[in-house]
Amino acid sequence: MTPPGITTAMPIHGFALLRKLVFAGLAGSLMAAAASVQADIAEVKERGYLSVATEDDYAPFNYIVDGKPEGFHKDLLEDLKAYAKDKGFDVRQEILPWTGLLASVSSGQYDMAFTGALVTDDRLRVFNFAPPFASAQHFYVKRAGDHSLSDIASLCGKTAGLQAGSALLARLPELKRMMADAGCEIGNVVEYQSYPEAYADLANGRLDYVINALISVNDLVKTRGDTFAKGIAVSGDGFAAWPIPKKSPELLELITGFMNQIRDNGRLAALQTKWFGEAFPSMPKEPITAVDQFHKLAGME
């Protein structure tokens, strides 16, 4: 972005400044973490609305059809609005791409993430998770008609695609252990900014398989069964749930109450069947707030 001839001395200079900026940014965010007053219920009520962050390219959880939100969360948002109305406030939806979503919620731009976020150890340091609404066991996807891939041992040495910074990547060690038990090692792992790119690369042969959570895999195979086929599970159990900042325990309690209500009146099971193709009656009923608790629930020894 520079006209030639003016900025020859830039790189060194610029790098030092960039480093300073990064330090300033880090110091700033640490300060923010220490000092910010999180919007817990009192502030939500004062403001009059709860702001929830949703996504736009995460079928079937949150996606856009012809410019309008669609999916599991779009339907559930109606219920959340009704629930919140009884408590005296409104719910406002904001649509964000995943890349900036968790950071925006933890920095206080929004009160909670209303999307299919997977529970991980790292996320549990910053967020509590509401009681999960879907299983997120990880499965692999291959090209339809690729008969060379079947069990875990057949995946050894093959090139895998995953989303960078994802829960899937965080639980890759489990697959590595499974492969070690089968007497072999994992091949190249390529990280993508989002799944559509990974699927495109799987289709054109740059990848051998892609790992994603059960529901996403089911949705993919439903839409593009001509190109992709579902493989077997490559991790222990996992959970999709709503992250709520650790600083808002009252909000977590309220959302837990909301989950209890829709679980008891059958709405949750109905929406699960509608969007995910199956209900998940055995999901934990309590919020997930600690790493140990998560490991125990997911059966990770």
Added chain:
Amino acid sequence: MNGQAWLLLLEGAWTTLWISGVAIAIGVSAGLGIALLRMARIPFLEQLLVLYTSLARATPLVTLVLFIFLSAPMFGINLDRNSAAILALALNTTAFNAEIWRAAFISFSREQKEAALACGMTEGVFFRRIMLPQMLTSSLPGLVNEMSFLIKGSPAIAIIGIVDLTRVTNRIAAVTYDPLPPIIAAALLYMVIIGVLLKLQAIAEKKANRLAM
């Protein structure tokens, strides 16, 4: 790719266009202001502007957009996404434009100034009637270049949830699991936008040349 998808892409193109347009308008004028202030060599202010120019040029757009949007609530500012995006794009492009304007300043011939002052022109009249028009024509290619860079860099604002042209392609591909058609369509629309920009530059240059004769 149906008609609806094209409509969404056009909507995204409009978002890209108006946000970049506002940022460019701010950037070109603020860049001129900063270049003028820097040429005035006011102590302290000059160092401050040098620091700003270096910082803004060294920061990736995505980082800047995220930083502005995420740090706003920390300072108690209620900044909506569009303002955050315009602010970030403008902060970025202003720094580059300031350098383009400054280069035009530095390369301006002293003789013309001496001649103008000898004819009895005041500094203000000289700047308005002689220096600025020439600076404009000599900076135009650089400025338009920077404008096209800004438009092509604008997908960075999608990170805070603005649905620009590139983001629309993600939304469409997320449902169809077939990213190529919307990406090609978006590339076409970007080419049209930049093509129009270059055409405008050609027209402006022609006009300026006629005036200079």
